[in-house]
Amino acid sequence: MSALAQYALLLALAAGVVGLALSLHGISRSLGKPREEEGKDVPATAGKLHRDPVWARYHVRYYGYALLFLAFDMEMAFMYPWAVVYKELGLVALLDMGVFLAILFLGLLYGWSQGALRRQ
Amino acid sequence: MMPLYIALAVGAIMFGVGLYGALSQTNLVMIMMGVEVMLGGALVNLVAFWRFLHPTAYPGQTFFLIIMTVMALDMAVGFGVGTARFRARGSVEMEEARELKG
Amino acid sequence: MILQTVFIGLFGIAAIWFAVVVFRTHSMVRSALALLFSQAALGAMFLAMQAEFLGVLQIMMMATEMSIMAIFMVMFMMDPGGLGGMDMTHQKRGSQAAGVIGAFAALGVAFLAGWGSPAATVPGPQEQLRGLGLDLMERSMLIFETAGVTILAAMIAATAVALATRSATKQEGNDE
């Protein structure tokens, strides 16, 4: 199978899954619509009904990790092609990637020492 | 010949949309989104040139990886600056950032 | 070949449409995720252009990066849901003009320059991946290590700017 045919197959698979969800929706819809009742469609909250939107400023408390992650994440892009040719090149590849990862690990250590790796 | 031109056109329009966004938005994060859209346009052009003009020259793909790194790094540094500014002022609206002007 | 052209066009239109949505919606999380889908559509376009590794990489990387953009957005804004309908733009006319001029300049270069005849065939995905690996390890080795140093610099810059030092946080704690 050519590469393009494989991508087309994956796309068709995704479309099929969406179709499954739509048909479930259709079956459910054909069995009847939910009756309108007061307070039925209010999202769950503890104790009282919450009528205001909750989309306000919310702090997730892992900003330090997120910042380090954004930069550290890019190392994967270089690692995969390297892993494929690793056996072929041998020691040279090991040293190259060793230097690269050591540099990145310095960044991680710096973040750790500055307290990026804790709850903000 | 057609696919190359379509890809280049997509890259050019993405660049225009990103330029509009980066210039018109007042919020730091939205400005960065504009920059990301522009860099996305650059990525399309890179892949199109690699695919249709020099498919055996792999430095083109290396360059793609570098541009992608730049995308991630500009976000990391941008959010760093934004967080510092948010701590100091409580907002990241760029119209209020007068002291950054020379 | 025709199918390839059609797919490049379709995903290109999707990418542009999502990129426009980024700046037209008021909800912050929506605009971050619209940017994600714009970039993912670009990734699908790369797949249609037979750059398999680059396409899959783009689809993967952008998912995490743009979602992290969403959390910073929610942190910075009073109203990330966009319920107030606040206008967050300025110099609209000028930016529109700049965007259109920029796009047309790029289009002009793209269509007027002679690019020569396009290559009909590309190496297979396996060969591409091997070629990229060998290129990174041999010819572009220095560029690759420089990227490492750049990432280190960005990590240090981001943490140093964003995080209050430990002593400063302690003082804050004492004040409260």
Next chain:
Amino acid sequence: MTTVLVIVALLVGAYLVAVLESWTSTGRLSFASPLLAGLALVGRESLVPRKSDRIFFEVGPVLLLVSAVLAAAVLPLSPGLIITDLTTGALFVNAALAYVMVALLMAGWGPDGAYAMVGGFRFLGQLVGYSMPIVMAIVGVAMRAESLVTTQIVESQVTLPNAVYQPVGFMIFFVAAMAVCFLPPFDLPTAPGELAGGVMAEYTGWRLAVMRLARAVLVVTLAASVTVFYLGGWNGPVLPPWAWTAVKTLAVAAVMLVAGRYVPRLREEHLLAWYWKFAIPLALLNILYVGIVLIAGSSSSMSM
């Protein structure tokens, strides 16, 4: 034809996982309960919360199912029994699983409910933790196989499965895989008893059925990826290849589900600290170890 077979296998796996999961919570082995529950959910009303972000609310569960199925599409059941044998298969699994997080973020933000939103953002934090170790563990596997194709990864384990060859990578991958499909010790986004169901709190009716199905398929996919990357896939004596993959996958899924009964749920910052201060350095050491073993192996075979 192979596509249909693989999808049927996936659905049967999801059904068995659902049976096992209901066993871990009720203690009774009832083979009809997942089917009955699914039918009942489709028949029930499916509410849309007021003032919700309708697009995110609708797309969330479907995207979860799509990403789980696409990740399973590149995992082989036996030689030839695979939907697409992509060249970048190992990377594609990661790419598809990254959208699990996007789906949960959408499902969390969409309904405009406090519990759901907290659950969605928590899963993003979980991803910031697990995504690096999982990638680094896969790199160790790809180094040994010299390829990202999943079938070649399985073939590279004919003599010795990766679980024995690189046990550190195996443990990291296993724990991270449990975090991807938010199974009990890592079920921060749903957290029954604390977040009242989290991202699943606002879903009812057929939407909840899609979400539950997606969760079960996700568990099968992750168990299959552990099998393919670390347990030698279809390799094994006596039984036919597909049976080996099925048995190993179900065993891994059972271990994943049962582990949640004995390990307490971790708090988010402890989880993140564990991943960044312990698992990432360990994963880097695993890559170094695999690299040295590979070089030593190749030089000794050359001298012989």
